[in-house]
Amino acid sequence: MSTTIAELVGERRVVACLGAGGVGKTTVAAAVALEGARRGRRAVVITIDPAKRLADALGVAELDNNPRPLSPARLAELGVTGGGALSAMMLDMKRTFDELVERFAPDAETRDRILANPIYAHVSDALAGSAEYSAMEKVYELAESRDFDLIVVDTPPSQHALDFLDAPQRLLEFLDSRIVQLLVHPAFAAGRFGARFFQRGTHRVLQVLERVSGVGFLEDLSDFLLAFEGMSEGFRERAREVRSLLLGPQAGFVLVSGPSRRAIADAGRFFDRLRGGGVPVAGMVFNRVRTWPEGGEPPERIPESDEDAALAALARALAAADGADFPAERAARAAVEAVRGYASAVRRDREATAQLVERTRAGGRFVVQVPEFSRDVHDLAGLAAVAGVLFAESHDG
Amino acid sequence: MTAPEHPLLARRLVVVTGKGGTGKTSVVAALALAAARRGRRVCVVEMGLDAEVPDLFDPGGPPPGGRGREVHPGITALRIEPYEALAEYLGLQIGGRRVVELVLRNKAFRQLMDAAPGWRELITLGKVWHLEQMRDGDRPRWDLLVVDAPATGHGLTFLDVPRVAVAAVRMGPLRRHAGWVEQMIRDTRRTVLLPVALAEELPARETAELVERAREDVGVAVDRVVVNAVAPAPFPDDLPDLDRRLARIPDDAVLPGLPRPATLAACATHLRERRELNEHHLEAIARATGLPVIALPLLPEGVRDADDLIHLAQPLEALEDAA
Numbered sequence: 001m002s003t004t005i006a007e008l009v010g011e012r013r014v015v016a017c018l019g020a021g022g023v024g025k026t027t028v029a030a031a032v033a034l035e036g037a038r039r040g041r042r043a044v045v046i047t048i049d050p051a052k053r054l055a056d057a058l059g060v061a062e063l064d065n066n067p068r069p070l071s072p073a074r075l076a077e078l079g080v081t082g083g084g085a086l087s088a089m090m091l092d093m094k095r096t097f098d099e100l101v102e103r104f105a106p107d108a109e110t111r112d113r114i115l116a117n118p119i120y121a122h123v124s125d126a127l128a129g130s131a132e133y134s135a136m137e138k139v140y141e142l143a144e145s146r147d148f149d150l151i152v153v154d155t156p157p158s159q160h161a162l163d164f165l166d167a168p169q170r171l172l173e174f175l176d177s178r179i180v181q182l183l184v185h186p187a188f189a190a191g192r193f194g195a196r197f198f199q200r201g202t203h204r205v206l207q208v209l210e211r212v213s214g215v216g217f218l219e220d221l222s223d224f225l226l227a228f229e230g231m232s233e234g235f236r237e238r239a240r241e242v243r244s245l246l247l248g249p250q251a252g253f254v255l256v257s258g259p260s261r262r263a264i265a266d267a268g269r270f271f272d273r274l275r276g277g278g279v280p281v282a283g284m285v286f287n288r289v290r291t292w293p294e295g296g297e298p299p300e301r302i303p304e305s306d307e308d309a310a311l312a313a314l315a316r317a318l319a320a321a322d323g324a325d326f327p328a329e330r331a332a333r334a335a336v337e338a339v340r341g342y343a344s345a346v347r348r349d350r351e352a353t354a355q356l357v358e359r360t361r362a363g364g365r366f367v368v369q370v371p372e373f374s375r376d377v378h379d380l381a382g383l384a385a386v387a388g389v390l391f392a393e394s395h396d397g
Numbered sequence: 398m399t400a401p402e403h404p405l406l407a408r409r410l411v412v413v414t415g416k417g418g419t420g421k422t423s424v425v426a427a428l429a430l431a432a433a434r435r436g437r438r439v440c441v442v443e444m445g446l447d448a449e450v451p452d453l454f455d456p457g458g459p460p461p462g463g464r465g466r467e468v469h470p471g472i473t474a475l476r477i478e479p480y481e482a483l484a485e486y487l488g489l490q491i492g493g494r495r496v497v498e499l500v501l502r503n504k505a506f507r508q509l510m511d512a513a514p515g516w517r518e519l520i521t522l523g524k525v526w527h528l529e530q531m532r533d534g535d536r537p538r539w540d541l542l543v544v545d546a547p548a549t550g551h552g553l554t555f556l557d558v559p560r561v562a563v564a565a566v567r568m569g570p571l572r573r574h575a576g577w578v579e580q581m582i583r584d585t586r587r588t589v590l591l592p593v594a595l596a597e598e599l600p601a602r603e604t605a606e607l608v609e610r611a612r613e614d615v616g617v618a619v620d621r622v623v624v625n626a627v628a629p630a631p632f633p634d635d636l637p638d639l640d641r642r643l644a645r646i647p648d649d650a651v652l653p654g655l656p657r658p659a660t661l662a663a664c665a666t667h668l669r670e671r672r673e674l675n676e677h678h679l680e681a682i683a684r685a686t687g688l689p690v691i692a693l694p695l696l697p698e699g700v701r702d703a704d705d706l707i708h709l710a711q712p713l714e715a716l717e718d719a720a
Contacts, residue, residue, distance in 0.1 A: 021548050022418025022600075118565055157417055157548065174512030179505035204499060205506040212490055213571045220565070258418060261699050293663035294656070303654030310654040314661075317652060321645040331636050335643055335661060338631045342664040345697060374670030376598040 003282050005366050006391055008252045009036045014139060014151045014245060017285075018164065018274070019256035020266040021157030024287040027377055028256050028370075029154035030054060030088070031387040036150040037075065037084035038387075043150040044087040046138055048131070048157075054378040058088040065092040065099075067142070077380055087148070089138075096134035104234035105227075114227040119220045131156040132167035133239075140242040162277045165246065168239040175225070175232045182206060183222040184229055252282035257356070259289045259349040268356055283366030285390065286353050290345045291371040297350065298343035302336060311336060403620065404717050406432050406541060408589050409529055410581065412556065412617070414546040414607070415593030416600050420625040423700045424593045424693070425545040426453045427709035431717070433471035434710065437540040440465065440528060441474040444521050448476040450545065454703050469703060473539075479517040482524045483510075490570060518558040522578045529581065553607060556582055556590065557615050585618035593623045594682055596675035596692075605685035621716070622688050625709075626695040628675050631668035640665030691716055 008015055009032055017029040026047050036043035044067045047060070055061045060068050067087035070078075080086060098115065105111035114120050135153060142151050155164045174180065183206070210218055245251060253274065257267035267284070274281050292298045303310035314332035322328070353369075360367050370389050377386055405411060411428060415421040422443075429439045429450070441450050448461050454468040461468070463482070465475030480501065487497045500506055510516065531538035547555050559582060562575035582588055590611050594604040604622060611619045632639040643662035650658055683690045693709045700706055 020417050022416050170512060174508055177505060177508040177512075179509045182505070204496070205503050205509075208487065208491060208496070208500050211570075212487070213566055213569055217566045217569070217571070260418065262422075263418060293660045293667075299656065302656065305654035307654075310652060313650075313652045314655060317646045317650045317658070318642055320650075321647075322642050326642075327636075330633065331639055331642065334632050334636060335639055335665060336655070338639075338668055339656070339661050339664045341631075341697065342668055348698065372667075372671075374667050375674065378598055 003252070003364075003366065005032075005254070005283055005285075005368055006035075008032075008254070008282050009150065009391075010039050010041070012150070012252045013143065013250035014153065015252050015254060016139075016153045016155055016164070016246065017254050017256050018155050018270060019157075020263060020270070023256050023258040023263055023267075024370075024377075025157075025256045026054065026154045027383070027386055028254070028285050028287060028390070029152050030058065030383055031390055032254070033086055033088070033150065033152040034078055034080070034383060034387050035391050036152070037078075037080045037086035040083045041149040042083075042085045042087075042147065043152065044089065044142060044148045045152045045154065046089055046091055046135065046142070047154045048091050048135070054383070055088075055090065057378070057380045057383065058086075060088040060090050065089065065095040065138075067148075074380070078384055091131075091135055091138060093131055093134045096137055100137060100235070101231070104231040106231070110227055114224070117220065117224045117227065119224040120227075132164045133171055135164065136168055136242045136246070137238065140238055140245070143242075143245060162273055162279070165243060165277070165279065168235075168243070172232065172236050172239055175228055175235070179205065180225050183218065184226045247279065253279055255281055255284045255360075257284065257286055257353075259286060259352050261352055264352050264356055268359075271356070271359070281360075281363075281365060283368070284356070284360045286357070286367070286369045288372040289353065289369045290342070290349045291369065292343070292346050298346050302340045302343055403586065403589075403618075405589065405591070405621065405713070406435060406437060406717050408541065408587060409537070409539075410525065410542045410544065410588040411591050412544045412546050412588065413591045413593060414553070414555075415548065415623075415625075416595075416603055417548045419593045419595050419600055420693075420700075421548070421593045422449045422545055423453065423706070423709060424591075424623055424625060425543050426450050426700070427693070427706050428591070428713055429472045429541075429543050430469065430703070430706050431710040431713040432541045432543075433469065434714065435717070437471065438538070439472045439541045439543060440539040441468075441472060442525055442528070442542060442544045443474065443476045444479075444545065444547070445476075448474060450474045453700050453706060456702065477521045477524050479520050480510075482520045483516070486520060486523060515558050515562065518555045519562055519575060519578070522555075522559060522582070523574060526578045526581050529587075553610055553615055556611075556617055560615070583616045588617060590615075590617045590619045591621070591623060592619065593625055596624050596627055596678035596682070598678065601678040601682050601685070604682055608686045608688065619686075620688060621691060622682055622686055623691045623693060623713075624679055624682060625693045627679065627692040628668070628672045628695050631665065631672055637669075640669050689716070 015032055017025045019025045029047065030045050033043040033045035059070050059074065067089040069085060069087045075086060101111055101114050105114065135155060139151055139153055142148055255267055255270055257263050271281060311332045314335065315328040318331050319326065319328040357367050368390050370386060373385065376382060413421055413425045413428065425441060429441045432439045443450055451458055451461050451466065451468045451474045454472065458468065459466065461474045461476055463475060463478055465473045468474045484497055484501055487500065488494060491497060525542060525544060528539060528542055559575045559579035563572060563579055566572040592604050592607050594600040608619050611617050640662055643658060643665050646658040648657060648659050652658065655661065679690060679692060691712055693712055696705055696708060
């Protein structure tokens with residue numbers, strides 16, 4: 001069954017944009033949310049690291065970890081009328097973690113102990129997967145709040161496509177792990193049975209860690225993990241629910257790529273890993289692709305026939321339009337040279353993307369190509385232009 | 398363009414960083430080539446999932462691994478894998494290989510390390526420090542180490558880890574060793590951070606922030622910025638408005654074998670506007686950072702082999718000669 005990008009935006013609850021860094025994921029995510037609002041939905045976009053002008057345009061210049069609604073004037077400027085609404089927020093990892101601690105800490109003392117722990121202070125925004133964890137946590141919170149019909153999330157750039165989905169699970173496994181138990185309850189773990197039966201190796205590990213890192217570090221670490229112990233049930237429940245929301249029928253994943261060889265290779269790897277991991281990819285957006293002004297493919301050769309005749313004709317046309325005191329022949333040569341260069345860049349991008357385009361379409365997934373714009377797209381007009389391209393193409397199928 | 402006081406290639410360690418998509422790895426390879434062409438013994442250090450630099454010099458060659466492989470005369474490439482580096486480090490600290498193997502094979506230990514933040518960065522930088530310290534007789538084994546650091550943001554976090562470790566670990570060998578690494582990073586004569594940007598809005602802005610944070614928070618030297626993939630001027634200097642002239646040709650003009658006049662004009666306008674956009678952001682980067690900017694040309698086909706890299710190495714060398 002095929003899905004268009006328009007259906008995704010009109011019907012799904014969550015749209016997640018995935019891709020390597022630097023491919024314009026944030027812009028695509030913002031444009032998708034904007035289109036949702038134009039279709040009368042209450043949309044929110046969660047960005048990780050927006051450009052200043054985009055943040056200004058959306059009204060989220062202040063980082064406070066809560067969705068900020070765009071003003072009616074801004075919405076009108078963006079063509080949002082009727083019941084549609086658009087909010088935007090920038091994710092603050094540390095703040096998200098603090099909020100989790102505040103929510104799940106069994107008592108005020110535990111909460112304060114965690115927030116004051118030196119390892120927590122350094123670690124909460126650096127723990128492997130904490131960016132992904134906090135993004136998913138926000139998705140869950142916004143989905144639960146029922147304030148929004150469409151949640152668009154711009155995922156953190158990562159090397160592994162599945163990080164976004166797997167990081168929370170890994171974090172939980174770690175909090176449950178034997179070594180953490182040992183750090184938290186050293187007296188129990190050192191008891192006769194445990195120690196002799198399965199934990200000899202782990203004890204050795206702790207000895208080694210202690211020798212290398214010094215005693216104080218393990219004490220702080222143990223205290224930090226102990227404080228987390230009572231909270232892991234709450235964490236686990238949420239992680240499970242958000243995962244099933246994201247893998248369920250209400251969510252859609254969109255892969256974003258640029259046209260460079262490197263970006264295409266990364267996107268291909270992402271695509272394979274997502275499919276291997278059972279993640280349904282709805283489609284792919286190729287951003288900043290150089291396109292031929294007439295559409296389709298540029299001519300194989302420019303000029304196609306006799307070069308001298310073509311140059312002479314172009315020089316005559318330039319001179320006729322511009323008057324005689326102008327090096328029309330040299331200008332004609334320079335113009336043909338420039339256009340030839342551009343045509344070969346267009347062909348290059350087509351060739352670079354062709355295979356992945358075909359593979360994406362083969363599964364009934366959509367492919368949208370957003371052309372390279374000759375201006376920055378990080379303001380309202382730019383955003384509207386990107387949205388225009390994204391959703392114009394989907395209508396012609 | 399003023400020459401920075403201390404030449405790039407006179408450093409021992411150049412850490413190259415930049416947002417994804419800026420062509421950071423090509424710049425790493427080009428810088429290594431520039432140094433090797435000047436007779437330096439260069440070691441390129443990568444830390445991603447796959448080593449990419451060897452493919453730029455020698456497509457299809459075997460992977461370099463942790464020991465390294467000479468990928469071009471004077472250039473050795475290696476990839477640091479955190480667990481390998483950790484094994485090496487624990488071996489040096491604890492001695493017995495058997496104990497180290499037991500520890501590394503322990504499931505609980507792997508679980509702890511898989512989740513724990515910072516150690517990968519720390520062990521990788523520790524290995525870089527070790528490479529910097531290596532000697533052949535009375536001279537360093539490597540004249541220049543070029544490190545392909547993680548993308549910006551993460552790139553600075555990477556360099557900041559030793560400082561954080563020194564703050565978070567109260568005592569012991571780990572703290573002492575992190576201190577040595579921190580000293581190396583803050584030594585402005587030995588080490589420099591080289592940001593790679595594109596002349597576009599996002600990377601330009603991020604570079605300005607990176608430079609500020611690198612100086613203020615991390616204390617690493619930054620004294621020039623590389624701007625990659627700068628579009629060339631599309632027309633001769635005396636015909637800057639060629640696209641507008643093309644646009645004035647009536648669309649029914651017959652140009653045998655050529656695309657329609659409007660198509661010619663549209664292509665030419667796109668090229669001019671991209672060039673102007675790049676120029677605008679080149680200036681903005683120079684203004685915002687107050688640093689010399691080295692512009693590297695846009696290579697239409699990307700980097701395919703060492704011959705393509707020379708086009709990127711030359712501007713880097715030119716600045717060195719001026720200094």
